[in-house]
Amino acid sequence: MSAVIRLDAVLHEAVATPYCDLVTRPAGAAVRNRVLAVLRDTADDAAQLDFSAVGLMDYSCADEVVAKLLVAMLDGVAPRLILRGVRDHHADAINHALARYDLVVVALLVDLPRPSLLGSPPDDWRDAFDALVSLGRAAAGSVADALAWPLPRTTAALEGLARGRCVVAYPDSTFALGAVA
Amino acid sequence: MTRVVPVPAHLDHLSVDQLAAALGPWPPEERILVDAHATEWSSPAGFVALLTLAQALAEAGAPTPELTLPAIDNVASYWAKVGVIRHAERLFQMHGRIPRRKVEETSDILLPVTIIRNATDVMDVVGGLTEHATQILTHQLELESSVVGGFGQSLSEACQNIVEHAGTAGWVAVHVYVYQRRLGGRKVAVIAVSDAGIGFRRSLEATQGKRYGERWGDAQAIETALIHGASRFRDPGRGQGLSGIKRYLARWDGKISIRSGTARVAIVPPWDDEPPRMEGLPFFPGSQVTIVIPGKEPSA
Numbered sequence: 001m002s003a004v005i006r007l008d009a010v011l012h013e014a015v016a017t018p019y020c021d022l023v024t025r026p027a028g029a030a031v032r033n034r035v036l037a038v039l040r041d042t043a044d045d046a047a048q049l050d051f052s053a054v055g056l057m058d059y060s061c062a063d064e065v066v067a068k069l070l071v072a073m074l075d076g077v078a079p080r081l082i083l084r085g086v087r088d089h090h091a092d093a094i095n096h097a098l099a100r101y102d103l104v105v106v107a108l109l110v111d112l113p114r115p116s117l118l119g120s121p122p123d124d125w126r127d128a129f130d131a132l133v134s135l136g137r138a139a140a141g142s143v144a145d146a147l148a149w150p151l152p153r154t155t156a157a158l159e160g161l162a163r164g165r166c167v168v169a170y171p172d173s174t175f176a177l178g179a180v181a
Numbered sequence: 182m183t184r185v186v187p188v189p190a191h192l193d194h195l196s197v198d199q200l201a202a203a204l205g206p207w208p209p210e211e212r213i214l215v216d217a218h219a220t221e222w223s224s225p226a227g228f229v230a231l232l233t234l235a236q237a238l239a240e241a242g243a244p245t246p247e248l249t250l251p252a253i254d255n256v257a258s259y260w261a262k263v264g265v266i267r268h269a270e271r272l273f274q275m276h277g278r279i280p281r282r283k284v285e286e287t288s289d290i291l292l293p294v295t296i297i298r299n300a301t302d303v304m305d306v307v308g309g310l311t312e313h314a315t316q317i318l319t320h321q322l323e324l325e326s327s328v329v330g331g332f333g334q335s336l337s338e339a340c341q342n343i344v345e346h347a348g349t350a351g352w353v354a355v356h357v358y359v360y361q362r363r364l365g366g367r368k369v370a371v372i373a374v375s376d377a378g379i380g381f382r383r384s385l386e387a388t389q390g391k392r393y394g395e396r397w398g399d400a401q402a403i404e405t406a407l408i409h410g411a412s413r414f415r416d417p418g419r420g421q422g423l424s425g426i427k428r429y430l431a432r433w434d435g436k437i438s439i440r441s442g443t444a445r446v447a448i449v450p451p452w453d454d455e456p457p458r459m460e461g462l463p464f465f466p467g468s469q470v471t472i473v474i475p476g477k478e479p480s481a
Contacts, residue, residue, distance in 0.1 A: 017301075019308025023337040024300040025345070056307060056330060058337040059425035063418035089330025096425050100417050 002046040002179035003038070003079070007065070008053035010034045022057040028064025035069060039078045046179035047078075052085030052110075062093035063100075070103045073165075080165045082180050083107040083118065094118045104164045106180055115180045117166060125166070128157035132167060137176035183247070184209055188217035192227030194373070194438055194471040195455070200230065201463035208241035215273065218252045225354035225373035226471045228265040228294050232352050235272035237377035237466030240349065250277035258282050263354065264293030291317060291370065292336075292355035303340040306353060307333055317357060322368050322476030331429040332370060332474055338422030339374040339470050345422075346413070347378025347467065363452050364475055372472040380468050381406055381441040388413050400444035400460045407439060407446060426472065434475055441468040450475075 008020045014030035022028060039047055049066075051057070057065070066083070073081060086094070086107045098104065098119035106129075107118045114133050117126055131146045132138060144154035162169035168178040186203040189196040204213070215231065223231075231248070238246050248269055250257045260266050261282035269275065284293045291314040295306055310333060318329045336355065343351035353374045360369050378384075381402040389405050390397045405411040407427065412420035427448060430437055438447035438455060445459045452475070 015304075017304050017308065019304060021304065021308050021333075021337075023307045024303050024341055026300045027304060056333040056337070058307070058334045058341075059421040060338065060341060063421050067418055087330070088327040089334065092327070092331065092429075093334060093425065096428065097418065097421060100421070 002048055002082070003042045003044045004048045004050050004084075005035055005038055006050045006053065007031065007035075010038075011054075019055065020053055021055040022061040022065060024058070025060045025064050028061035029068075031061075031065050032069050032072075035065070036072055036078075039073065039081075042079060044079050046080040046082060048082045048084045048179070050085050051083060051087070051090050054085075054090065057090050057093050059093050059096055062090075062097035066094050066105065067097040067101050067103060070098070070105060071101060080168070080178060081105060082115075085110060086118075087111075091116075091118055095120070104161075104166055106166050106177070108180065115177060121164070121166075122157070122160070124153065124157040125161050125164075128154060129161055129166060132158070132161075132175060132177060137170070137174050139174050143175070182211040183214050184211040185214045185216050188215060188220045188223075188227075188231070190219055190221050192217075192220055192222070192230075193224040194226035194230075194440065194469060197227065197230045197440065197465060197469065198462050200234070201465035204234075204463070204465075207464045207466065208238070208243055212244040213238060213246040214249065215246055216249045218249045218277070220251045221253065221256055223260070224358075224471075225263070225294070225356045225371055226375070226469060228260075228263060228354055229352040229373050229375035230465070230469055232265065232268050232272060232294070233375040233377045233467050233469070234465070235269070236350065239272065240377060241466075246273050248273035248275055250275065250279065252277070254278075254280070262293075263290055263356075264295070265354075268294055268296060268352065289357045290355075291357060292353065294352055294354045296350055297340045297343045297353055297374075297376075298350045300341070300344055303337060303344060306340055307337045310336070314355075318370060321357065322370060322474075324474075324476060328433055328474075331433070332372075335426045335429055335472055335474075336372055338426055339372055339472060341422055342468070342470065343374065343376040343378065346381075346384045347376035349376060349378045349467075351376025351378070351467070360452075360475070363454075367478065368476040370474045370476075372474075373470070374472075375467060375469040377467040380466075381439070385411060385413050388415070398444065398460070399442035400446055400458055403439045403441055403444060403446040404458070407437070407448070430472065430474070436471075436473040438471045439468065440465065 104119035410424040
């Protein structure tokens with residue numbers, strides 16, 4: 001199961017503003033704290049942060065809302081986080097913010113039909129992720145075949161993605177996108 | 182005694198230096214009369230700098246400065262339209278006929294002169310960027326929606342610098358111009374932000390000053406923030422604002438110029454010839470940021 005958290009709604013709960021823009025650090029920190037409270041209470045194994053009705057998001061808010069949220073969730077106790085409804089300029093700010101922490105997150109961009117990685121992942125992570133998007137749930141061997149890579153290289157990339165909570169690693173040694181798919 | 186500080190005929194982010202030179206030692210001991218009677222034109226950077234000067238004088242405990250408005254009626258009227266007079270009336274003792282024209286958005290004024298005191302003001306500025314402003318950026322400057330998004334992000338970050346670092350209020354204004362000489366008639370959007378705060382050097386001194394030793398000064402402080410993304414906060418997520426603006430401007434051939442204290446540092450695109458680093462300028466209080474985003478190049 002995957003909870004959906006509408007960021008525009010959280011913004012209006014957290015800050016008295018008539019606008020739907022995620023701007024300024026204080027507003028971003030207030031939104032992050034609300035989202036964290038929701039995530040820590042949810043029984044779902046994944047959550048989708050919905051940007052669909054968010055207007056502008058500046059670089060500071062990308063840091064406060066997305067990067068610092070991911071840092072706070074690295075303990076693995078909270079559910080996996082997926083972004084959706086992300087527009088180009090949101091993605092630009094998020095990429096910029098995540099690069100400072102070497103963080104990566106899965107996102108559904110408004111203008112792209114396939115899930116993407118935001119942040120600055122190693123190239124191998126990106127290629128392995130794209131292969132998994134095409135294949136669906138698959139073992140490392142299948143991904144290695146699709147990419148024409150040696151198995152250790154493929155396994156390292158998939159395990160890195162799983163550690164970064166961008167894919168789900170199953171006990172039967174398969175990997176999948178989980179709630180995004 | 183009163184010291185007369187003439188405002189240049191064309192007041193922009195560069196000719197603010199002439200204004201600063203006429204101030205003499207800071208803080209001035211005499212009452213200051215800012216004389217704009219011969220001023221014919223001002224950029225948004227000029228407008229916000231004038232207000233900054235008055236605010237800095239007030240904060241330095243100097244007598245309330247005086248302001249002589251432009252003698253040419255339509256120039257003074259324009260000053261009212263861009264919103265500078267409504268703020269100046271609180272900060273200056275005014276001379277000259279004060280035009281009572283309503284502040285308005287037009288095809289060249291995306292954001293009238295607006296005060297920034299806190300994060301709520303920043304949210305209002307960004308959220309209040311109207312459909313009208315977006316239409317101008319999209320249709321007159323022919324910017325794609327992603328470029329317009331970056332414009333809003335840059336505006337927000339530039340304003341937040343006041344709230345985060347200045348320790349006092351500041352002003353922002355956004356206008357659209359035609360750059361005839363430099364860009365062959367292309368339109369540009371200009372964001373001007375100015376505050377009367379502590380400036381880049383003092384803001385960064387505690388965390389960055391020792392690293393540079395004797396080289397530490399206004400120019401080094403601006404470069405440290407603008408070029409190296411340094412912040413006075415130790416949080417790794419800080420310093421994103423200016424570095425985000427810089428990245429956005431690099432992609433769209435834009436320009437940023439920052440003046441603080443006695444220095445000005447700019448990231449200069451090929452179409453402009455502003456010196457990238459100027460030191461030893463006459464002191465002007467606070468910090469002034471000017472961002473220029475060119476419209477789309479006309480297709481051949």
